[in-house]
Amino acid sequence: MFLRLLISGLVLGGIYSLIALGYSLIYKASGLMSFVQGDVMTLGAYLGLTFYRILGLPFVVSLILTVLCAFAFGMLLEKGVIRVLLNKNVLPIYVVLATIAISYIIQNGVQLGWGSITQYFPSVFSKSSVKVLSVSVQPEALLCVGASLVCMVLLHFFMTRTRFGTAMRAAAMDPTAAYSCGINVSMSTGITWGLSAGLAAIAGMLIGPMYGVYALLGSMIGSKGFSGAVIGGYGNMYGAMVGGILLGLAEVFVTGYISSTYKNLIAYILLITFLFLKPTGLFNERAIQDD
Amino acid sequence: MALLQLVDFHYYYGNIHSVKGIDLHVDEGEMVTLIGANGSGKTTTLQTISGLTRARGVRGKILFKGQEIQGKTGDKVAAMGILQALEGRHVFSKLTVEENLKTGAYLRKDMAKIREDIRDVYRRFPRLEERRSQLAGTLSGGEQQMLAIGRALMGRPKLLLLDEPSMGLAPLIVKEIFVAINDINREGTTILFVEQNSKIALATAKRGYVMQTGSIVIHDTCENLMNNEDIKRIYLGAS
Amino acid sequence: MAEGETFRIGTYFGITGGNSAYGIECRNAVRLAVDYVNQNGGFNGQKVELVEYDTQCSAEEAVKVATKLITEDKVDAAIGSMNSGEVLAAAPYFNEAGIYHFGCGTAASWMKEDWPYVFRAAMNNAFAVPIAANLMVDLGYKTIAIFNGQEEAALATANIFEETFKGMGIEVVARESYDAGDTDYSAQITKMMSANPDCILISVIGETGGPLVRQLRQNGYTGIILNKESFMDSQIEIAGAEASNYIAFANPYVTYKSVDDCDIPYMKEFLQRYLDAYGQMVKTDSAYRGWDTVMVMWEASKIAGSNESNALVEATHKVVIEGLGGTLDYTSGNREGYNTFNSFILVNGKNVLFKTWLEEGGYEAYLAETGNAK
Amino acid sequence: MQKSLANNSLGKKLIAPIAILLALGMPLYVRGAEYPLMLACIIQLYVVAVSGLDILFGYCGQISLGHAAFYAIGAYGSAILHNNFGLPILFTMFVAATLAALVGAVLAIPASKLVFHFLSLATVAFGEIVYQFIVHSPGGITKDFNGIFSARLSIFGFEFSTYRLWYYFGLACVIVFLTAKYFLVHSKTGRAFTAIRENSHAANGMGINVRKYKVMAFATSAFYTAFAGAMYIHLVGYVHPDTFLRKQSVLFLTMLLFGGTGSLTGPILGVISVELLIESLRVLQDYQGFVYGILLLIVIVALPGGLFGGFKNVWNLLAGRLGKRRGGAGAC
Amino acid sequence: MLTTDKVTVKFGGLTAVNQVSVHVEAHRITGLIGPNGAGKTTFFNCISGVYRPNSGSVIFEGNHIEGKKPYQVNRAGISRTYQIINLFKKMNVLENVLVGMHPRLKSGYLSDMFRTPSQRREEKAAYERAYEWLKFVDLQDHALDPAGSLSYGKQRLLEIARSLASTPKLILLDEPAAGMNSKEKEELDELLKRILELGVTVLMVEHDMKLVMGICHYLNVLSEGKLLAKGTPSEIQNNPDVIQAYLGGE
Numbered sequence A: 001m002f003l004r005l006l007i008s009g010l011v012l013g014g015i016y017s018l019i020a021l022g023y024s025l026i027y028k029a030s031g032l033m034s035f036v037q038g039d040v041m042t043l044g045a046y047l048g049l050t051f052y053r054i055l056g057l058p059f060v061v062s063l064i065l066t067v068l069c070a071f072a073f074g075m076l077l078e079k080g081v082i083r084v085l086l087n088k089n090v091l092p093i094y095v096v097l098a099t100i101a102i103s104y105i106i107q108n109g110v111q112l113g114w115g116s117i118t119q120y121f122p123s124v125f126s127k128s129s130v131k132v133l134s135v136s137v138q139p140e141a142l143l144c145v146g147a148s149l150v151c152m153v154l155l156h157f158f159m160t161r162t163r164f165g166t167a168m169r170a171a172a173m174d175p176t177a178a179y180s181c182g183i184n185v186s187m188s189t190g191i192t193w194g195l196s197a198g199l200a201a202i203a204g205m206l207i208g209p210m211y212g213v214y215a216l217l218g219s220m221i222g223s224k225g226f227s228g229a230v231i232g233g234y235g236n237m238y239g240a241m242v243g244g245i246l247l248g249l250a251e252v253f254v255t256g257y258i259s260s261t262y263k264n265l266i267a268y269i270l271l272i273t274f275l276f277l278k279p280t281g282l283f284n285e286r287a288i289q290d291d
Numbered sequence B: 001m002a003l004l005q006l007v008d009f010h011y012y013y014g015n016i017h018s019v020k021g022i023d024l025h026v027d028e029g030e031m032v033t034l035i036g037a038n039g040s041g042k043t044t045t046l047q048t049i050s051g052l053t054r055a056r057g058v059r060g061k062i063l064f065k066g067q068e069i070q071g072k073t074g075d076k077v078a079a080m081g082i083l084q085a086l087e088g089r090h091v092f093s094k095l096t097v098e099e100n101l102k103t104g105a106y107l108r109k110d111m112a113k114i115r116e117d118i119r120d121v122y123r124r125f126p127r128l129e130e131r132r133s134q135l136a137g138t139l140s141g142g143e144q145q146m147l148a149i150g151r152a153l154m155g156r157p158k159l160l161l162l163d164e165p166s167m168g169l170a171p172l173i174v175k176e177i178f179v180a181i182n183d184i185n186r187e188g189t190t191i192l193f194v195e196q197n198s199k200i201a202l203a204t205a206k207r208g209y210v211m212q213t214g215s216i217v218i219h220d221t222c223e224n225l226m227n228n229e230d231i232k233r234i235y236l237g238a239s
Numbered sequence C: 001m002a003e004g005e006t007f008r009i010g011t012y013f014g015i016t017g018g019n020s021a022y023g024i025e026c027r028n029a030v031r032l033a034v035d036y037v038n039q040n041g042g043f044n045g046q047k048v049e050l051v052e053y054d055t056q057c058s059a060e061e062a063v064k065v066a067t068k069l070i071t072e073d074k075v076d077a078a079i080g081s082m083n084s085g086e087v088l089a090a091a092p093y094f095n096e097a098g099i100y101h102f103g104c105g106t107a108a109s110w111m112k113e114d115w116p117y118v119f120r121a122a123m124n125n126a127f128a129v130p131i132a133a134n135l136m137v138d139l140g141y142k143t144i145a146i147f148n149g150q151e152e153a154a155l156a157t158a159n160i161f162e163e164t165f166k167g168m169g170i171e172v173v174a175r176e177s178y179d180a181g182d183t184d185y186s187a188q189i190t191k192m193m194s195a196n197p198d199c200i201l202i203s204v205i206g207e208t209g210g211p212l213v214r215q216l217r218q219n220g221y222t223g224i225i226l227n228k229e230s231f232m233d234s235q236i237e238i239a240g241a242e243a244s245n246y247i248a249f250a251n252p253y254v255t256y257k258s259v260d261d262c263d264i265p266y267m268k269e270f271l272q273r274y275l276d277a278y279g280q281m282v283k284t285d286s287a288y289r290g291w292d293t294v295m296v297m298w299e300a301s302k303i304a305g306s307n308e309s310n311a312l313v314e315a316t317h318k319v320v321i322e323g324l325g326g327t328l329d330y331t332s333g334n335r336e337g338y339n340t341f342n343s344f345i346l347v348n349g350k351n352v353l354f355k356t357w358l359e360e361g362g363y364e365a366y367l368a369e370t371g372n373a374k
Numbered sequence D: 001m002q003k004s005l006a007n008n009s010l011g012k013k014l015i016a017p018i019a020i021l022l023a024l025g026m027p028l029y030v031r032g033a034e035y036p037l038m039l040a041c042i043i044q045l046y047v048v049a050v051s052g053l054d055i056l057f058g059y060c061g062q063i064s065l066g067h068a069a070f071y072a073i074g075a076y077g078s079a080i081l082h083n084n085f086g087l088p089i090l091f092t093m094f095v096a097a098t099l100a101a102l103v104g105a106v107l108a109i110p111a112s113k114l115v116f117h118f119l120s121l122a123t124v125a126f127g128e129i130v131y132q133f134i135v136h137s138p139g140g141i142t143k144d145f146n147g148i149f150s151a152r153l154s155i156f157g158f159e160f161s162t163y164r165l166w167y168y169f170g171l172a173c174v175i176v177f178l179t180a181k182y183f184l185v186h187s188k189t190g191r192a193f194t195a196i197r198e199n200s201h202a203a204n205g206m207g208i209n210v211r212k213y214k215v216m217a218f219a220t221s222a223f224y225t226a227f228a229g230a231m232y233i234h235l236v237g238y239v240h241p242d243t244f245l246r247k248q249s250v251l252f253l254t255m256l257l258f259g260g261t262g263s264l265t266g267p268i269l270g271v272i273s274v275e276l277l278i279e280s281l282r283v284l285q286d287y288q289g290f291v292y293g294i295l296l297l298i299v300i301v302a303l304p305g306g307l308f309g310g311f312k313n314v315w316n317l318l319a320g321r322l323g324k325r326r327g328g329a330g331a332c
Numbered sequence E: 001m002l003t004t005d006k007v008t009v010k011f012g013g014l015t016a017v018n019q020v021s022v023h024v025e026a027h028r029i030t031g032l033i034g035p036n037g038a039g040k041t042t043f044f045n046c047i048s049g050v051y052r053p054n055s056g057s058v059i060f061e062g063n064h065i066e067g068k069k070p071y072q073v074n075r076a077g078i079s080r081t082y083q084i085i086n087l088f089k090k091m092n093v094l095e096n097v098l099v100g101m102h103p104r105l106k107s108g109y110l111s112d113m114f115r116t117p118s119q120r121r122e123e124k125a126a127y128e129r130a131y132e133w134l135k136f137v138d139l140q141d142h143a144l145d146p147a148g149s150l151s152y153g154k155q156r157l158l159e160i161a162r163s164l165a166s167t168p169k170l171i172l173l174d175e176p177a178a179g180m181n182s183k184e185k186e187e188l189d190e191l192l193k194r195i196l197e198l199g200v201t202v203l204m205v206e207h208d209m210k211l212v213m214g215i216c217h218y219l220n221v222l223s224e225g226k227l228l229a230k231g232t233p234s235e236i237q238n239n240p241d242v243i244q245a246y247l248g249g250e
């Protein structure tokens, strides 16, 4: 049972990580908190479903199209809503609330567009399961873990080592000064939101075949991903990954060895414990001025 | 032709008319200062040139090399070669000193030259080199001021705008800063700066504008300004 | 009430929110049924008019809506949500106001209250339990694991199952649950499987069934799955046809892939009507519940000869009609229509009567196919 | 001159809120309009809840996305105390609210070192934890996912059996709570709250025990919201745990921001407009959630100062002194 | 009045304040000068409770105050202004001063909430006193303006008024003249003298030598975290170490 639980925990953690990365990216590169990541994932799953199942395009093509659409959506969100709010110099809570409103819109919008019944997302691979250490796992799940690993490394490198990444962080800290250094702040935050929407869409396409696609698919996973991001160190890419996995393992082991009743409780207790005892998370990330 | 020219320039914060129609020009290679009492609109003017204020509040013309730049966003203006060291430092608090400097050179591609320029800044402000991997937010007030100036220099501007460069600096450093400003100007960078320490400002620059409650009241060479009785009384102190 | 006026039926369904798929289908069927009734003389000559509200699948909204229907819209009768929690919240208001009311949730709880104005024309999970539990006896199974959701209908039903199994000498070796919104059940499944039960009972509501069965099979469970209700077409789609094999349940009715799959004439007629009106097949059994509900009310109005609430209530106790899932008989006084049902097992995408399946050697074939012979 | 600075009279400030509430009571004079009356009652209890949140957020600057937890503690606490121990209702309401205030204080002690984003996350987690405790309660005391029933309000044997009667009770609560809020925020304590909101480091340097005041703000706010929760259960008679999901916390915040923070009138305007919006969207059925989201977004983007801020601006414009526009409720 | 004994503050490997012992005489203006990054602000933060010194002690009127929280230090009678202006920007000028009076007001949570008669009396008196403080720094005309709308120089004055409002025995000023022009500096000079007349002791960090040399009774010079020199202004002005590290030769 231990091995089985371990593997399910890792797989679940991989999914949380992919979402967590998006949250961390937004926070690190724009200093903002968004609640919409989980729902963008839902949207991504629906888009993927449309391209892949309904229009019958090949998976890779559907994936690329979905990510592009999500990227555009993220950019649009930033340009049409977030930027407008930031320009008005409002409190950051308005941005949070705006993302919550957007998540309502997505949740209700996909129901209008695709109906409220759970949609079937066909498997990507011909094989429905592969064995990992004698435990059968869906290939999509492995892909999910792989994707989050790759994204983690890429994003970490991008944010800390590249000029553009540093510029993004700078823009998050002090937009006025960033402008005066020649950084197109609006563009850089736009790209950030686009990227994290793209990430969420990848997650959506990968978990669609596992869980089916429905309007509230992303809402719980979204909150868990968020917790993962904070536990790891909000704004740190490695932290997001490790936090997500930790959360996945914690949930699974609590269910396995204690009771499924405490499965969700444990996630939030972990979150609040970290916030109170170590708000900088496992990776001791101090991304943005927040004091 | 003037490198920078403001024609009948106004600025409004909502209904507050904070700059009331000024004309100002800076010629290529010149060093010009803008002095004036608190709240007279100096910062507003500089920030508007850099495209950092709200475009909605602006009336009038801002010409750079004869081209209208009014309404361009900050990054576009920076790309044209106008860089500013902001009042109140505005360092990137969670970036290290060195990352701050590199960000200053964001628009440049020549890595080798950038590294050279970083060394140059460190030579001017050895203090910064000692602190190169410290987060900028934890620097002392004066160190942040040095960093802000250094960062603006990193962009190799055509026109450098400095807003109160001496604020919070020790007397020794103030002198050094102005020596540096002179050097930079001599090396070909045009400079427009705002300064409360009018004595040193007038001693450094060639021409000066004096602002009062949003208008330019006097405009003359620094030499003449230093001998102006009103200026002496208000800005240079009795001594 | 004067002749010629309309008979107003208020409805409150969760049209948006968590389980809205069910609310929407049910509402659709209610609309269909009302059209049918109106074409056929209405309620004692009165045209039926629907006053519809969305509860967003929330009990608080259900209470508000109930108050509005009663005091503002002054409806003559009401049909309520698929979600038993909402019925539980709203039904007392209708009962207190003396308004003829039908709920569509399947939980046992709200019919246990002493609310004489509150009826049901859908299955009561509690009645299905012994029938379904008997399947275990038929198969000679001794141990079972239970997996349930936390919503009223799912939880209460699982509890009754557990009681029933205990009474039959069947051991419950594991009991697991999940919360609304969870997507991943692998840990619970692992835990249940490590208890090595003969069979797994799932008592979940809404859209969870599909992904759950999929994950059960994914994690290597090949045994028979006992479901608290029929495994509907929408769920088969998600779970995949292969994974949905060998799901057994007791229920008045099942869903069909196409109209032709159905060979019960009355049901077939209804399916066709629904397909014509909405351009798609009925995917969940909630549509059946909506239709049956209106038909029972209509019959009651005919018996009563009046549309007055108390008369309707009284008349309902005399109603015996054929519903979509067999006989709806209210004469026992428990305000429930369906009192007996069939057992089915889902084999190769078809719902086969359990008895038939056993008799025709289905079980042996299953053992051979899955290698589960003990 | 100083005097007028000190006492910009309570009477004047309370006129608007009370007038609005009385206007809401219009149905009182119209017979048989139960439904609007019920809405008016719900609005009243939301006003109490949102005013509580305003003390915390509008004045003290501490964000909470978990206020539904306090609302739940009030509702469940009062119901359980009344159902299981037969204590009189008004008393159980106060006990439950006090309990929530204690919980709020305990939460605030570690939370007081967190700021904006991290604080809001901590409150989200807190809200979820309380929800989890309700649905998986020890001994099933909350009846878990089923929700619980409780009696309608009665005081000293007098039953508030109709919405009309309850309305007067609600009005009294609103007046008491708003007056207390007014006194509190226009005092040393209130100034300390605002100072913490504006700049907690400087507040600390000015001799304000920041943690203590944050704890006070949390506790006060929790008391208000929990009391509203208790009002709710004894108005409706039934609560379901899903009423206390994050959605509810967001609703409180939405109402507050809709109306405008840091004022007496803002929460009232916010509650009324959001409630009416929800009511009027009901007819849209399938589209209501979608349209609600869009309207919400539009209001956030177009009117970030809230309605009160918006009204104030219009008023200033009319009074021809827009030039003197102050920081005011809107922008903060 | 205030004595520090070998106060040391370290940030990781960096020793920002190194074994600094100074003494502040009551009813005097004591200056603290030194190059940028010498540790002056850090030293202030140590006295006012923002940082806890790694070692050494801060003794105020015979009591150890090191490690106390800022609000406790304030209550002990030490009040301060900030190098980077730290006002309550959206509160009006009068309210800023009232917040400054916070530790001297006696009313509590419940008396505030129920507005008891004694609370009412106290509030009224507080408003009047706050107004007096505004007159003291000549800001009475701005009483109802939001603090954030004042010009830089006036904001500095308000900071001073706010910190005076807690009737401190010692007031710490961090670069009060930064961003002021000559005329305003002269006014500041005069204000400092009046503060002294109130019986308040002043400890001040400032880079403007003209102001410092003119008004301070005694000077301490920090450099690289260490106390480099101390003495009267004229002694300091002629101290070669100080000239070399800080003042620069003419």
Ligand SMILES: Nc1ncnc2c1ncn2[C@@H]1O[C@H](COP(=O)(O)OP(=O)(O)OP(=O)(O)O)[C@@H](O)[C@H]1O
Pocket (backbone or CB within 6 Å): B013, B016, B018, B036, B037, B038, B039, B040, B041, B042, B043, B044, B045, B087, E149, E150, E151, E152, E153, E179
């Ligand atoms: N954000 C703002 N909102 C409203 N008014 C402002 C704002 N910023 C500046 N002002 C006003 O505009 C006028 C000019 O300000 P500005 O900062 O340009 O002056 P300055 O000459 O740079 O003064 P200082 O020497 O103090 O830096 C002042 O009266 C100030 O009060």
Ligand SMILES: Nc1ncnc2c1ncn2[C@@H]1O[C@H](COP(=O)(O)OP(=O)(O)OP(=O)(O)O)[C@@H](O)[C@H]1O
Pocket (backbone or CB within 6 Å): B131, B134, B138, B139, B140, B141, B142, B143, B168, B170, E011, E014, E016, E034, E035, E036, E037, E038, E039, E040, E041, E042, E043, E083
């Ligand atoms: N949190 C910190 N972490 C690391 N180093 C710090 C921190 N705070 C201050 N320092 C360093 O300690 C030294 C002393 O800083 P401090 O602010 O006390 O200088 P200062 O004397 O006030 O200088 P200035 O006149 O420029 O304001 C500086 O070199 C600064 O970089």
Ligand SMILES: [Mg+2]
Pocket (backbone or CB within 6 Å): B042, B043, B044, B087, B163
């Ligand atoms: Mg300025």
Ligand SMILES: [Mg+2]
Pocket (backbone or CB within 6 Å): B140, B141, B142, E040, E041, E042, E083
């Ligand atoms: Mg300093």
